[in-house]
Amino acid sequence: MNKKLFSFLGILLGFSLVIVGFNNLFLSNPSTSSDIVTIKLSGWGASAVEQKLLKQLLQDFEVVHPAIKVKYEVINDQYMDVIKTRLVGEAAPDVFYLDALEAPFLMSQNVLEPLDSYIKPEFDLNDFEQTLLNSFKYENQIYGLPKDYSTLALFFNKQALSEKGFTNPPATWKELLSYSHKLTEDSNKDGRIDKYGFGEIAELARQAYKIKAYNGQIINKNGYAAFASPEALKGLQLAVKQYIEEKTSAQKTDVGTNSGSEMFAQGKVAMVIEGNWAIPYLKETFPNLEFGTAEVPTINAKKGTMVFTVAYVMNKKAKHKAEAWELISYLTGKQGMTKWTENGIALPTRKSVADKLGYEQDSLRSVFVAGVDYAIPWQIGKYSAPIINNFENQFTSAILGQQPLEKAMRKAQLEANKQIKTIEY
Template sequence: MNKSKWLYFWGLLITVAIIVISCHHLPPSKSSVTIKLSGWGGSPVEQKLLKQVLQDFEVKHPNIKVKYEVISDQYMDVIKTRLIGEAAPDVFYLDALEAPFLMSQNVLEPLDNYITPEFDLADFEENLLNSFKYQKHIYGLPKDYSTLALFYNKKAFSKAGLDSPPNTWNELRSYSQQLTGKLNKYGFGESPELARQAYKIKAYGGKIVDKKGNATFASESGLKGLNLVIDQYQKERTSVLKSDVGASSGSDMFGQGKVSMVIEGNWAIPYLQETFPQIDFATAEVPTINNKKGTMVYTVAYVMNKQTKHKQAAWKLISYLTGKEGMEKWTGKGFALPTRKSVAEKLGYDQDNFRSALVAGVDYATPWQVGKYPAAIANNFDNQFISALLGEQPLNQAMLRAENNANQQIKMME
């Protein structure tokens, strides 16, 4: 080998050696972290949409991987069991109904110290954010919500000579009489569960639970709101339950044309458009009761497991999903309403033909939240109220029985 080749060979060898040594002394790349996110299943379209949002998050945060798990059965029982066994996911869905109990158990990470001014906490609807506050700490950030609105059949209204939706509950009952037996068999489809009736109890100054968390819906003022339902169903016979007409839900009996009006949430809009495209319907705010506006609001938050070993990564995921960009992607298709005012405005939902009535109700809505032991409250109410509605016992007797049973159960659980 001649001299020039030797020089070339040694030069190449030295270059390779320098590269190897340099690489050896480079700071190690950040190791990736896997965050487990758990929730319940929605429609296939919603699931696909969420997975796309999570993929967008991973692109922005290449060192964080998200493992998404759907718990399709007994969701809260599974979560509670895993929390006890310290095997819960890093981030998970928490319904406002279940939040008071978990927030009181020291199993959730308070989010106050993670929230920066740039996150713009004031942009959230206050009524929704308050459902996830406990002892002056924020434990969850609401990802979406729905209120209730009046859905009415425009063709049925036209046939009955009605050109606008009812503004008061008395008008709704009058409309129901005019609509019953026309295009539809009944004027109004009723949903008797406490989750749909709580705002009626509040309309006359009644309460569902007291400050101690005990049931108190059997008060005289609370019964006034519930009597509206009893009278319309028993005396006027212009309202009907889903079980009376072989329907699976309020939306279903409306879509089937069994009733001219129902009070439903945002979920009913895509359901009716896809399943019953022939129905020409419109929405309006829930009619006032006792001169007071009222409706319900249901919301779900992302919360952080206090035992997670990846708190900063978990916060990055929560802050993206509930931040302006992530929320716009998640709620942009209309399956859910954004909890941030700026996102709702940007998407135009406050002006939307179907959704504006739902958005308008968020400020005055009653949150679906009834203390630390919601099952005892709701189950006893639902069982006894149905009994009263069917005429098996007087309303005051039924509600007193429900209240006493609920409070006995709560006492045993405390």
């Protein structure tokens, strides 16, 4: 009887120890899901190829950082308005895209986390193209790390130029005008032009380097519009004269297209100035089109182009800043940037990655890389919207011949500065 009782108690004790052991196991090793930190990343809509590539990159990041999960959100409409509203309402993402154009305003509003304290020597900050990195500096602090960029370059139809006896693309703006005359065709001889020499885009982002060519300014040192000066007008007059008087350039609406890339691809124009983003579009959509690229023709004996870049920035109120930095540093680190830019959709902001991928020797992309050394950053102060909107409204009117250029630009400058003063005060 005693033996049975002791045997039963022994079994019960053993069973109890097993249960305690299991309890201790769970207590000492809590569920991994409770350890995972979620970082929200927001960006704007892009091509299906780009979206797929980013999602793969984020999956790769999560493999390397199993304790961090990235929730990726695409904001398709009114991106900056949505971001600004969420920053005010404290519902902004931890990490998000920020265009260089919008950076000065947000950097001045104390809503972004300075990244200087997170950046370690091994991150190799000097590897970035300094022109691009400087676009995200404010009061000696770094607020964003550029993920990619593009300059502008001249795209030319090889067959069209060859048929007119041109063996090389134009190197100067004077040559571009001369080429445009010969390339502009009225094949039906009915007065209607079927093919233009050059595709003109009236946006300020495509006219700024012309303003700078004659030492004109878009804004002055106080951030007010200054594009109505005689120097600025001299550069802008190049586009107006070619379009109105010479009739050798066309805008996208003249030929029933939606972009410079499209009017070039469809053979409506023989030359156009576009960004690196046009290359995959042309190759995929118009595989039989023979085209080349060259640096933007010089104006007033000066090289000029624009550079557009976007950075990853951190919300100052992000709850998990260390993890947010891990995401930013991976995406803009050498490994992440190589994966992001190796298919040519975008150009790497790190010089070592560009060297590794051979873009300086690439027959189409080398001119974009060369341009970054002298490019004008697309960044025009804290109040870009009034400047851009007023410029483009009035410049479009001038290029269509509805009013003199000088009158149009003075009107645009006056109204832009009036609106800026209203915002400031």
